[in-house]
Amino acid sequence: MPLTGSIRSIEPALGSNETNPIQRHTEADLLRLLTDLRRARALLAKYKAQVHELRCELRAREQLSGQDSATQEAIQGITHDLANMIETIGTAAVMISGDTSQSTPLQQSMEAAIDQTDSLLEALRQASSSNSLLPLEAVDAGNIIEEVIQSAMLSVHAPGIRVNVQTEHLPKILCHAPSFNRCLHNLIWNAVQAMPTTGRLDITGWQKGNEIFIEVSDTGPGIPADMKTKVFSARFTTKRGHQGLGLYVVRSLVKRMGGQIAVSSQPGQGAVFSLIFPIAKVEPIRQGVKKHNLMEAK
Template identity: 30%
Template sequence: MLASFRPPSVQRTCRDRRDAPTGPRPAPRGAVAARCGTTATVSLPLRAARGPRDNPGRGPGLAPTPSHMSAFRATRWWAAAGGLALAVVDTILMVMLGVTFQMNGRNVSALVAVSFGSSLALLGYLVGYAAEARRRDRHATALIQAQLEALNTGRARLVQSEKLAALGQLATAIAHEVRNPLAVIRSAAQGLGETVPVDDAAAARACDFIVAEIDRLASVVSSLLDFARPLHLEARAVSVRDLFDRAALLAAGELAAKGARLARDESPALPAVLADPDLLSQVLLGLLANAAEAVPPGGEVMLAARVRDGAVELVVEDSGPGIPAELRARVFEPFFTTRPRGIGLGLAVARQVVEAHGGRIEAGERPGGGARLTVRLPPARDSAIAA
């Protein structure tokens, strides 16, 4: 079987003409023909793949590039030049020491020097070739490993997306079946509460409890619908300061109820982000609400923004107990929660929204203790809107 780097095609020539194809047959990407009497052309990517920063979720660009190939080829020639230089130095030393070579009474020092130089140059070339082969083997191993990791990541994402799609359909069906009965029960409970005698405090408390629990269930249903509903972004260049102002205003009530202080730390000139302001404000509001719930009375919540590695980072920190290291990778999974009354969809929806914007969200630890949630978003192109 012969392999060459050409466009993806496989041409097959068989001695048995009964099953010979009438023309070229396209082959799937990465397919290799391995049959008796087969001449195959195998296509491998030679261009550098985009790295994780340009294309989140894919493996690093380790495919051989022209610069890689030039570096590989240069190794053998530098080694050959080193061997030749060594031969020149040795020849100069022999001349300085007066060493000569005689054969049949004739001086063959020049011939010996040329032979010696060519031998060392050839030896250097071979050593460089061997070193180059080792480097290429290491590079190929790294490339295969990166492609396997990217493949495994892609498979995991595919399985996760299939699960989420099925889960979303189930959530939508349940939400539609539950929402209408909840509205009827709530109206009935409110009407019943209005007819309760003034002196019957226990009955009034029971009606208020029913209404409050129905409101909580309605919130759960809304979360299910938000999780299952496809996202439709209306993205535009948005100032980070405007996003922070809106989120802080919406979260003011929850922060005040806990007596928490909201501090802000923004760079003086941040690039705008290409985002849907409504959806991204809801993400920030959810993160601020979680922080307000986590901090002790009188605690502090920090809302910060900065530019790092070409991305705009929106950070929410709190002075609460923080997120254990072993749980940080799971907090964005649907229905994962450590709260007794939570359903675990808030951060899952936040991740959906952030990833739909081409960004990512991470959980970490605040210096000095507490939780840190970081939203990384690509900046809007050709924008320099102040923070």
């Protein structure tokens, strides 16, 4: 499984010092942009091939006895998220090539997606080699939420959805930053997919005692009562063409970080997913999972 490269190598090509995205592009600028896009697309093709190769290997492993199912599930979840990020980067590349006046903001979103893809690749390497504990640290949840919103390119993929974020002045939480990033990304896309044309996505954070609550809510059709106990199950999905791994990945990662996740919903009134993490102490470096007494989704 030759997952040794890093797509950060295309960052210098995608970077831009322009402050005004709407300006005249010289012939040299357009030629350089075209060259950069060709390199980016070649790199995307390479990673798509690696994801395909990994999935084929996983299918082969599943046919053998004695394999570590937890490791298989972790790798499957990572490849699920990685495929989504590759699609996001590819969309940005196509749009830049079609409208150079939007190149600067799209490049910024693409770079944010590249950062997240690099984190996923590192998680994939770790999951392929071992099932080690997640290192927990003090993390600024507000900053990660901002990064995820930018990398998701919601203005491109979901222009009819209004996004409202209220997470100011939150204490740092104790978690694993890359995994927390993945959780938010999956929850946000789950909400967006529940609102195919228009709607509102709310991300709200607040403190209660020694814990921080992060809620991701949508104005979609909601979750039927008989399905709420199944939404975190592997391979469960009501969406055609989807793998049913997104929410399963979120719940697994949250538990490994010592947090909790819950869902509430009424048919026709949207859904609310709540993440609960402890506030980080002054010396927050540790590994492992901490148990909490609050009720979590089963």
